[in-house]
Amino acid sequence: MDSSASPIDDDSIIQESLLYDSEKQEILEPVEYTQTRSKFQHLFSSYARAGSPLLFGEDAGNLRILQLDVDYEIVQKDTFLEDSSSAAVLRIYGVTEGGNSVLARVHGFRPFFFIICPSQFDPADLPAIKESLEKRARAVSSMKNCQGPIIHDLEIFEGRSLLYFVPSDPLIRFLKITVALPSYVRQLAQILERGDIDFSPYEESRYSTFEASVDFILRFMIETNMYGCSWVEMPSNRYHLPEKQTSHMQFEIDIHYTHLVCHAPHGEWLKTAPIRILSFDIECAGRPGVFPEPEHDQVIQIANYMTETGKSEPIARTVLTLGSCAPIAGAKVLSFDSEAELLEAWVSFLCATDPDILTGYNIVNFDLPYLLNRASVLHLSSFPFLGRLMGVMTKMHDTRLSSSAFGTHESKAFTMNGRIIVDMLQILVRDYKLRSYSLNSVSFEFLGEQKEDVHHSIITELFHGNENTRRRLAVYCLKDAYLPHRLMEKLMSLTNYMELARVAGIPLAWLLSRGHMIKVVSLLHRKAFPESLLIPDLKNTSHNSSEEAESYEGATVIEPKRGFYKMPIATLDFASLYPSIMMAHNICYSTLVRKDRVKYLKPEDYIKSPSGDCYVRPSVKKGVLSKILEDLLSARKVAKRELEQATDPFLRSVLNGRQLALKISANAVYGFTGASRGKLPCTEISASITAFGRRMIETTKSLVESKFPSSVVIYGDTDSVMVKFRDDLTLEESMSLGQQAADIISQSFPKPIKLEFEKCYYPYLLIQKKRYAGLLWTKTETYDKMDCKGIETVRRDNCKLVANVVSKVLEKLLVERDVQGAIDFVKKTISDLLQNKVDISLLVISKELSKAAADYDANQAHVTLYKKLYQRDPGSAPSLGDRIPYVTIKGRKDQPAHERAEDPIYVLEHNLPLDTEYYLKNMLRKPLERIFEPIIGKNVSSLFEGEHTRSITVTTPSTGGIMRFTKVSVTCLGCRTPIPQTESKEPLCKYCKANEASIYEKILCNVREYERQYAMLWTQCQRCMGSICQDVLCSNSDCPIFYRRRKVQKDLEDTSKQLERFEILPPPSW
Amino acid sequence: MVSKEEQNSLSSFQFEARLTQASLIKKILEAIKDLVTDANFDCSPEGLSLQAMDSSHVSLVSMVLHAQGFEMFRCQRAVSLGINLASLTKILKCAGNDDSITLRADEKGDKAEFVFESQSQDRLSEFELKLMDIDSEHLGIPDTKYSAIVEMPSSEYRRICSDLGVMGDTVRISVSKESVKFQVDGDIGKGSVCLHPSSVVDKPTEVVKISLEEPVDMIFSIRYLNYFAKAAPLSDTVTLSLSKDFPLQIEFKFGEQMGYLRYYLAPKID
Structure with missing residues (x-):
């Protein structure tokens, strides 16, 4: 429970956890929202869940609910129990198949843990020991007020420790201690570990505890065999209705835990229930130049988009606005005169619609904290009740999730019992590596949609306008509430996470609030406990860190033979390498033999890993990890098979989510054993696994090369080797050889290790280790895709130009097989760059201002720029957390690059010269050299020098030191030579005069072209905005159109001016 | 804009000029190459001139060599020679300080020729520099009466x-x-x-x-x-x-x- 006291847990939430808080939350009297209720009561109740066909009483059927969340409360006197003792009451929040929300309050389950029995223990002493434990516990102030016994049960349990195989595998006696409340487990465990208790006549000074660190809810779920998001059945004659509702859920029941029937998620129980999801977004009216702060700035709009799984139409689309707002088609607009009314109405909307899941974009760190803080500033005592329990205040806590896989994230947690917060921003940050996480660029990436990006300083302006400007804002707000929903649907986040919860056996919410480890912990417990294997509580993983923390050797990489391979290259992969090694060699905590005990084993009974650790063979004892993996992988096979047969799209998405979840979980097992700060780290295991892996790759290489003469292994990494069989093979021949090789070599490895042939690369460009590109073929008819690893197509710290050029070049090289075409393309791009013809949006790099500018040590471009922007105008300067886009402009000789970072829009407006040389040398050159070196060798520098670099354009800035004083002297539009002042009205010099007509035509064509482009871009923006009658306000720095629009506008002005010099047409106005 | 090819088809222009002391050009180059990387040298019957802003646009360089300062100066029509100053420096390194220097631009306008002749006229070296097409505005500071x-x-x-x-x-x-x-x-x-x-x-x-x-x-x-x-x-x-x-x-x-x-x-x- 109290994770802050646990050994440094890789995954635990430091500071405070929600669950911990549930023990001490205070219950306030429910507040009535009479005032605002009256106004929109009718509307809100039309959004409520359907009335229920559910019957209560003798002849009612069994109640089945889909469990979505579990928490618990501490009840001083649980009157449901016979002895009315203090107990934890578990609360299962669920939905019936008909879409009714049900709160099941589960009574009677008590936590337990184990200690090793004192030696020569006499079972007759159990009552005495129980009594002394009880006495010792009563002496602790936090336990003394417990109603009923503290120690509920004490019994002998015969089992084994999960860690280490002991020769002859003897059973050990443990004492199972069952206590009244979850928090007592740790307190008692600590007393026992310290030896702060006397069990005479036994003289052990300390007792090692087992499974005391298991979370109470997990303990409950394991004991009742309940999985995350699984179906729980309550027999009709076993549950009771409470006298008084304690929640906003439709139905509440009380039941003893022994009467629960939990269905494992298989077969028919894979179905789901209608889940209500509310996606919302708020808008605030900030003051000019300051990011909105709840202390000062009003919440002016809240948009809601509520859906129910399985229904194609949303249940509610509403927008709550402060002040009048013109109607919006397809949405209900509710207008309020005061902010307090608006906020209170939102709470009653929430209670009336009763969503199971709250979603949105960055709601955890912006919208929700803002609403709560704002309500407290306004002293709205009825607002912070967003959970499903009546009278339980919603509070915020800071949390910090440190995980080796996800990194450290600071975030907020809320007490909102029964509602799961799924912030799409957090999901995306967790699951996808992207250039930018702004809602805009994410929508563009996954939905192919842009949205209007209204800077927060404009929002206030729109708000203070009239009902039409507020309508505009409301449309914008609605879109922001709608997009997270779309993303969730498109990425199938909910389905995938629910399946993961089912596979791992943990509540859905834990997947978001905790790291990878908890999944394996759950799986391990679920598998080990039925075999009477108990998991030791490792006190402090650093106790012998000096020797254990030594890092073990990672995976192997066969030195790449670099080059551009025009023949097919077959790729042989080990399927699920690490899991299959663990299964093949029976690697597990429970089969690992301590080095000093190996001598007691017969040589045929154990396997020695290449790293020197020994594991008993499955014939002696089968490892728990192997069993877990076997289950996961065979379940995955089943899921995949079912997926092939399934036709219903919804079932398909569930099955696909399931097979993914199974794969993720299987791969997490290896990481769990290696995580040095995890629950149960064991470097012997992870070192053995990688050692086997290395040996297998090397064996494969030598086998391939010996069995297939003239074949060469050109590269190999972790779980795959790339083989070139012969220079002159067709794709078909290579594929059949690859298949043969996989079959032959698989036989030399123990089951279930399997070498698979899945694909050929043809052609294949091997740049260096972990950097390659190739066309991937799995069948002979067409290639599947272009596969790139470690190449600058996705890197985030580059400008888009690099990614674009690199991917285009690879396409030319690999797909079109046109080396000359690729070279020409590069030259053309460089030439365009030097002539300032490249779209500036391609040159933008953006970095997040993640901390205050003063806290940065090194000089970073975006920080220097931030200071510059702040000096220019503190009002429009970016704020903390904003991404700052920048381009690099020309500067003094030797001026550091970070000082030359400039705001792209400022650059456009003032026509500042870009440092094209810098982009060429520091951005484009390296990646392109890497790609072309294996192809054209030393000639590669010819790409960057020569004729195509000799045309450059230097723009004339409209700002900066000397510019205020300069005068542009007139030059000839034909040949660029200065025109003497006496003839300064002339557009052309006297030598070019003869060609006036053709020069005029040329410039006229330029103007026409720019006009055409400008019109197209403007239309595009109008479409994105959804209106052709309003000005385009968008300042979306992620959008290429935006920059192009500005640039073309500028070019158009310039060329129009040239045209004017001929004095033929009246000047157009732009 | 009109490309070099078209420009040259317009007239049979030829530019040729000789300075007795190569050191002058060398010194001028030393004095501006830290400020300007690429610049147009404007040749006109009046002489050879260059106007360029430094790359951080804080200062401006203006150079004029009058036609009468040359030993020989022939310019039929005005033309701009786009030169990368780093490349020009490399070529001028090959000239002795006392050498005379002849600059020629031919019909095509895509290269400039440099001829260095030692004082004793027993050493003649010829170089060709590929020209650049530099599209930039021509800027100047108006003359004024200074305080x-x-x-x-x-x-x-x-x-x-x-x-x-x-x-x-x-x-x-x-x-x-x-x-x-x-x-x-x-x-x-x-x-x-x-x-x-x-x-x-x-x-x-x-x-x-x-x-x-x-x-x-x-x-x-x-x-x-x-x-x-x-x-x-x-x-x-x-x-x-x-x-x-x-x-x-x-x-x-x-x-x-x-x-x-x-x-x-x-x-x-x-």
Whole structure:
């Protein structure tokens, strides 16, 4: 429970956890929202869940609910129990198949843990020991007020420790201690570990505890065999209705835990229930130049988009606005005169619609904290009740999730019992590596949609306008509430996470609030406990860190033979390498033999890993990890098979989510054993696994090369080797050889290790280790895709130009097989760059201002720029957390690059010269050299020098030191030579005069072209905005159109001016 | 814009000019290559000129070599030669200081030829430089009547700039009838150099002259003044012309009727 006291847990939430808080939350009297209720009561109740066909009483059927969340409360006197003792009451929040929300309050389950029995223990002493434990516990102030016994049960349990195989595998006696409340487990465990208790006549000074660190809810779920998001059945004659509702859920029941029937998620129980999801977004009216702060700035709009799984139409689309707002088609607009009314109405909307899941974009760190803080500033005592329990205040806590896989994230947690917060921003940050996480660029990436990006300083302006400007804002707000929903649907986040919860056996919410480890912990417990294997509580993983923390050797990489391979290259992969090694060699905590005990084993009974650790063979004892993996992988096979047969799209998405979840979980097992700060780290295991892996790759290489003469292994990494069989093979021949090789070599490895042939690369460009590109073929008819690893197509710290050029070049090289075409393309791009013809949006790099500018040590471009922007105008300067886009402009000789970072829009407006040389040398050159070196060798520098670099354009800035004083002297539009002042009205010099007509035509064509482009871009923006009658306000720095629009506008002005010099047409106005 | 090809088909232009001393061109190049990387050399019947802003657009360089300063100058029509100064430096390294230098641009306009001839005429070297197409606006500072004009030895100017440059980033230049004063205020301390108009006129190259309409007091970046000091070898004296709220003009004359190299630097606002 109290994770802050646990050994440094890789995954635990430091500071405070929600669950911990549930023990001490205070219950306030429910507040009535009479005032605002009256106004929109009718509307809100039309959004409520359907009335229920559910019957209560003798002849009612069994109640089945889909469990979505579990928490618990501490009840001083649980009157449901016979002895009315203090107990934890578990609360299962669920939905019936008909879409009714049900709160099941589960009574009677008590936590337990184990200690090793004192030696020569006499079972007759159990009552005495129980009594002394009880006495010792009563002496602790936090336990003394417990109603009923503290120690509920004490019994002998015969089992084994999960860690280490002991020769002859003897059973050990443990004492199972069952206590009244979850928090007592740790307190008692600590007393026992310290030896702060006397069990005479036994003289052990300390007792090692087992499974005391298991979370109470997990303990409950394991004991009742309940999985995350699984179906729980309550027999009709076993549950009771409470006298008084304690929640906003439709139905509440009380039941003893022994009467629960939990269905494992298989077969028919894979179905789901209608889940209500509310996606919302708020808008605030900030003051000019300051990011909105709840202390000062009003919440002016809240948009809601509520859906129910399985229904194609949303249940509610509403927008709550402060002040009048013109109607919006397809949405209900509710207008309020005061902010307090608006906020209170939102709470009653929430209670009336009763969503199971709250979603949105960055709601955890912006919208929700803002609403709560704002309500407290306004002293709205009825607002912070967003959970499903009546009278339980919603509070915020800071949390910090440190995980080796996800990194450290600071975030907020809320007490909102029964509602799961799924912030799409957090999901995306967790699951996808992207250039930018702004809602805009994410929508563009996954939905192919842009949205209007209204800077927060404009929002206030729109708000203070009239009902039409507020309508505009409301449309914008609605879109922001709608997009997270779309993303969730498109990425199938909910389905995938629910399946993961089912596979791992943990509540859905834990997947978001905790790291990878908890999944394996759950799986391990679920598998080990039925075999009477108990998991030791490792006190402090650093106790012998000096020797254990030594890092073990990672995976192997066969030195790449670099080059551009025009023949097919077959790729042989080990399927699920690490899991299959663990299964093949029976690697597990429970089969690992301590080095000093190996001598007691017969040589045929154990396997020695290449790293020197020994594991008993499955014939002696089968490892728990192997069993877990076997289950996961065979379940995955089943899921995949079912997926092939399934036709219903919804079932398909569930099955696909399931097979993914199974794969993720299987791969997490290896990481769990290696995580040095995890629950149960064991470097012997992870070192053995990688050692086997290395040996297998090397064996494969030598086998391939010996069995297939003239074949060469050109590269190999972790779980795959790339083989070139012969220079002159067709794709078909290579594929059949690859298949043969996989079959032959698989036989030399123990089951279930399997070498698979899945694909050929043809052609294949091997740049260096972990950097390659190739066309991937799995069948002979067409290639599947272009596969790139470690190449600058996705890197985030580059400008888009690099990614674009690199991917285009690879396409030319690999797909079109046109080396000359690729070279020409590069030259053309460089030439365009030097002539300032490249779209500036391609040159933008953006970095997040993640901390205050003063806290940065090194000089970073975006920080220097931030200071510059702040000096220019503190009002429009970016704020903390904003991404700052920048381009690099020309500067003094030797001026550091970070000082030359400039705001792209400022650059456009003032026509500042870009440092094209810098982009060429520091951005484009390296990646392109890497790609072309294996192809054209030393000639590669010819790409960057020569004729195509000799045309450059230097723009004339409209700002900066000397510019205020300069005068542009007139030059000839034909040949660029200065025109003497006496003839300064002339557009052309006297030598070019003869060609006036053709020069005029040329410039006229330029103007026409720019006009055409400008019109197209403007239309595009109008479409994105959804209106052709309003000005385009968008300042979306992620959008290429935006920059192009500005640039073309500028070019158009310039060329129009040239045209004017001929004095033929009246000047157009732009 | 019209491409080079078309431009040249318009006329049968040819440009050719010879300077007796290659060192002049070499020094000019040294004096501007830190500020400008690529520039158009404008050739016209009046002479050869260059105007360019430095890459950080704080200062402006203006160079003029009058036609009469050349040993031979032939220009049928005006033309711009786009030159990468780093490449030109490489070629000029091959010329001896006393060599004569001939510059030619042919019909196509895509390259320029350089011929270096030793004084004794027994060594002739020829080079060809590929020209660039530089699309930039032609900028200049309008002529003005300056409030204060200070003439001083180039070596003195160079010394003041390098001495004060180690103290701070900016220098305050105050000109009065009696003196011109350079003041710096930096992190480590303060410093100033004051020059008085010299009364003795026996060595004209060491003279300090002040001609004043009204006193001025302005602040400039030392870094740029130091860049300009690279031009000191071109001339024994330098002329600083100042007017309130107007760029400082620093002029190095190449000698009577030959031409000049001017720098303009915007004042810093206090």
